Amino acid sequence: MNPSLLMFLLFVGVTLGITIWAARRTRTTTEFYSAGRRITGFQNGWAVAGDYMSAASFLGIAGLIAFYGYDGFMYSVGWLVAYLTVLLLVAEPLRNTGRFTMADVLAFRLREPVVRVVAAISTLTVSLFYMIAQMVGAGSLVSLLVPSIGFNTAIVGVGVLMLVYVIVGGMLATTWVQIVKAVLLMTGTILLSILVLSKFHFSPLAFFDAVANVTGSFCADGVARAGVCPDGSAPIVRDFTQPGLYYHGPWGALSLMSLGIALIFGTAGLPHILVRFYTVPSARAARTSVVWAMILIGSFYIMTTFLGFGAATLVGKARIGVVTAGRLVPNQNLAAPLLAREVGGEVFLSFVSAIAFATILAVVAGLTIAASSTFAHDIWFTFVKRQREDEREQVLVARITAAVIGLLSIGLAIALRSLNVAFLVGLAFAVAASANVPAILLTLYWRRFNTTGMLAGMLVGLLSAVALIVASPAVMGVDAPGVAVRHLIQRPPLFPLDNPAIVSVPLGFVAAIAGALLRRDPDAEAAYSELTVRANTGLGAV
Amino acid sequence: MTPTPHDWAAIERLPEFRELVRAKRAFVVPATLFFLVYYFALPALVGYWPGLMSTPVVGHVNVAYLFALSQFVMAWALMAAYVRRARRYDRMAEALVQRLKERT
Numbered sequence: 001m002n003p004s005l006l007m008f009l010l011f012v013g014v015t016l017g018i019t020i021w022a023a024r025r026t027r028t029t030t031e032f033y034s035a036g037r038r039i040t041g042f043q044n045g046w047a048v049a050g051d052y053m054s055a056a057s058f059l060g061i062a063g064l065i066a067f068y069g070y071d072g073f074m075y076s077v078g079w080l081v082a083y084l085t086v087l088l089l090v091a092e093p094l095r096n097t098g099r100f101t102m103a104d105v106l107a108f109r110l111r112e113p114v115v116r117v118v119a120a121i122s123t124l125t126v127s128l129f130y131m132i133a134q135m136v137g138a139g140s141l142v143s144l145l146v147p148s149i150g151f152n153t154a155i156v157g158v159g160v161l162m163l164v165y166v167i168v169g170g171m172l173a174t175t176w177v178q179i180v181k182a183v184l185l186m187t188g189t190i191l192l193s194i195l196v197l198s199k200f201h202f203s204p205l206a207f208f209d210a211v212a213n214v215t216g217s218f219c220a221d222g223v224a225r226a227g228v229c230p231d232g233s234a235p236i237v238r239d240f241t242q243p244g245l246y247y248h249g250p251w252g253a254l255s256l257m258s259l260g261i262a263l264i265f266g267t268a269g270l271p272h273i274l275v276r277f278y279t280v281p282s283a284r285a286a287r288t289s290v291v292w293a294m295i296l297i298g299s300f301y302i303m304t305t306f307l308g309f310g311a312a313t314l315v316g317k318a319r320i321g322v323v324t325a326g327r328l329v330p331n332q333n334l335a336a337p338l339l340a341r342e343v344g345g346e347v348f349l350s351f352v353s354a355i356a357f358a359t360i361l362a363v364v365a366g367l368t369i370a371a372s373s374t375f376a377h378d379i380w381f382t383f384v385k386r387q388r389e390d391e392r393e394q395v396l397v398a399r400i401t402a403a404v405i406g407l408l409s410i411g412l413a414i415a416l417r418s419l420n421v422a423f424l425v426g427l428a429f430a431v432a433a434s435a436n437v438p439a440i441l442l443t444l445y446w447r448r449f450n451t452t453g454m455l456a457g458m459l460v461g462l463l464s465a466v467a468l469i470v471a472s473p474a475v476m477g478v479d480a481p482g483v484a485v486r487h488l489i490q491r492p493p494l495f496p497l498d499n500p501a502i503v504s505v506p507l508g509f510v511a512a513i514a515g516a517l518l519r520r521d522p523d524a525e526a527a528y529s530e531l532t533v534r535a536n537t538g539l540g541a542v
Numbered sequence: 543m544t545p546t547p548h549d550w551a552a553i554e555r556l557p558e559f560r561e562l563v564r565a566k567r568a569f570v571v572p573a574t575l576f577f578l579v580y581y582f583a584l585p586a587l588v589g590y591w592p593g594l595m596s597t598p599v600v601g602h603v604n605v606a607y608l609f610a611l612s613q614f615v616m617a618w619a620l621m622a623a624y625v626r627r628a629r630r631y632d633r634m635a636e637a638l639v640q641r642l643k644e645r646t
Binding site: 073074078083204208211241248254259260287291298301526534536537538 | 548551559578586589592617625
């Protein structure tokens, strides 16, 4: 039997055990959505880290650094610093004023039904894009490492497994799956980093000397090329320790700023991260969660240097991919697994691949629970049930929603299998930053904010982020004849940056503020007193 | 949500509450501005002055990499500073809640 498959099955076995254990403790809505609020800050810190370090972090960043050197590391930096926004501005007030979903905080002093629906739509959009990305990643990985399984079977397998975790075990099972996965991921990354450094006699300077020997080149038009540029000049050559191999050309610096905005603000608007703060008993425990998460996530992202640069030096980008019919098809997502094989052999490759699958599975489960909570709690019980509490039915609706979302994302992932994974995660971050963050920050800190502002901000943020991504070089572009088609729309891009945040985040804020100034809402302003007292003191927190 | 007997607007006007909010704001606002400026300096410098940022410091370790690493140190240091101050905010909030309970 394939050793990767064996280790993966071991992970599945252990986590299914956890799920069965959790199922016996999950009956009420609080138990299903928020694990009964009995998770400790330390445990939740690991779970937040587990939810956050997705396929994009482990496979994606390592691949970007392995192919483009220093520029790939920009993701690592932004994704850690983003937690300062969560720590300083969002986590504690959110914990004190909400119950189950991101929409709770927005509905606190704004007009409930409409706010909940818009917030739920935004949550579902972010979660679905994030989820499709993970499942496409899983499918590619499985089909490449265990060719006998195949892409579609792999996606269906991952989808069904995560449904079992969520539907049967609820938030308690999902939390423990995150914790197990985070421990595995940290262990694997530390081992991999030590093995990489051992190849350089544990001398960081020797390691960087080797990295500086790896070079890449690009032309003035921004296209990566070796040889001669179209205008006859020689391409610009940079080594991998130097910035500029990914972000260069006329729009390079602005693209980098735009990415920074999406990363720094997006995290505070990711529904599956925000709901984690409801699983702990108090605002103080929410703070402790962020602290542990930052320690773990930061250490992990520093180690992406060893994974990415390690793959660049020890494997080399010319060898990162899969050999199909005697030709190597490059695949950035395989940088970390191939590095594992290079430094630790087949068994270590299996271990690292199993960790990658576990990572994807756990993140997908976390996303599913956030999405199904918002549907059951924010749409079903606001509209269909008109707020009449029936816990048993609400949990049932959440479980059915999880099944529907799971099946939907399985279908979409199979349909969108050719799409770039990083693009989908980037869309999720940009939408979260543009639609959710202005509304969350303004309702927490601006008395004058109201429902009109929230609707304007969320809709403008959501639509502009999605529209600009569709018009960006990630979706639009003309592929050279004979090369595999990479762009969905074969036209020159209408928007020059590959991340929309630098435009859509300010648009979201401006629309939210302008909308709020358009009319006064004395009720929303009066309710700010309750919000700020409860957010700051924890009075009345559930 | 169960109605609470608290008069929120009255609590908001209490000097203890205003002192708590002021104390928090005095740290959170400058801290947020600081980390935003410090963070965006990285993409700005790397994006607009890649040559300058490529200046080697030790061996092939350059300014760009060290500045990126310093972001991790900055994030952790700010986190530690906030957590230390937050203990005081917790005490202030507890004292306020205690006083409200005694009054009712």
